[in-house]
Amino acid sequence: MLKNLTALCVLAAFALPVSTALAQTAAAPASAAQTGEAPVSAAVTPPAPAPAAAPKRCDFALTLQSDEIFEHKKSVQLSVLNDKGKERIDNEVIAKLANCAKVDLIVVSGHTDLSASHAQAQKLSEKNADAVVAYLASKGLSAPMDTMGMGKTQQIKACDDKLPKAKLAECLAPNRRIVVEGRGLAK
Template sequence: MLKKLTVLCVLAAFTLPASFALAQTSASAPAAQNAEAPASAPAAPQTPPAPPKRCDFALTLPSDEIFEHNKSTQPSTLNSKGKERIDNEVMAKLANCAKVDLIVVSGHTDLTGSQQQAQKLSEKNADAVVAYLGSKGLDAPMDTMGMGKTQQIKACDDKLAKAKLAECLSPNRRIVIEGRGLAK
């Protein structure tokens, strides 16, 4: 048994790195400086943190449904259906947000009338929606844009009778509400 142990010690002395042998024999050099550094394990790859969840949305509401219409006033007063849709659709989406970064409301009109009239009407409609959102206690940055008749989504034959043309162009008369924020 003693013979095996002696052989193992001798073999170990021959297989040790030269720097270890020098450290054992040299009194002036500290052992830590001459010893080979052990191989370090590679660092585990770090995964970047997941981006925060968003509660962004865009909702289009038809102006013909949500604004009061009569011969004496232009739309810009929300009717009960418009308020109900905003309460049920917009406010419900905002309830899923921990923080609302921005609300943008854009008003759109159809091609009838002058550009100046269309621009003014689209701005008034967007302003009416923002005012209603503010009355509901929404405390977030809000912006409005009147797009007038610049972004039509449906084209119609202008030779149609006035009532048929108005009905055909109705998809162009709309409010778009966009929300941006971080989800809960």
């Protein structure tokens, strides 16, 4: 008898919430029909707010051919920006930076070709990158700037070593370059 009573209690515990929910559901339309009101539907939860849009970036990378923008003074081992170089930096780098609300970092990397020794190529690539950063600073850019001399480690064009010297220099020209990268938030 105790087993039957326990089973009956368990059944009643499960049946009561189900029967109560059924009774409430059945009663809602009847009472709405009696009052002449439209039935009330279940409350709709508003959709979750859309995540905030990521801030727009003003990141860019620009490659400048070093033969076009530098006058190399071999006797004093200096890299001097020529007028064309200054104009290109003004029009292609500073103009892009004007679209930034905040500049996080400017990285300038210098690259050379295979024609010089490793030590000479490294020194020249560093001097070229330093010259661009110095020019940017002279234009009032106060963002953090870093330079990297890549020397002849990242060649983008291979040429036949058996070409005459002038043709080889012309073929290797794409390897002599300055890459200016900017990272920041757009206006």
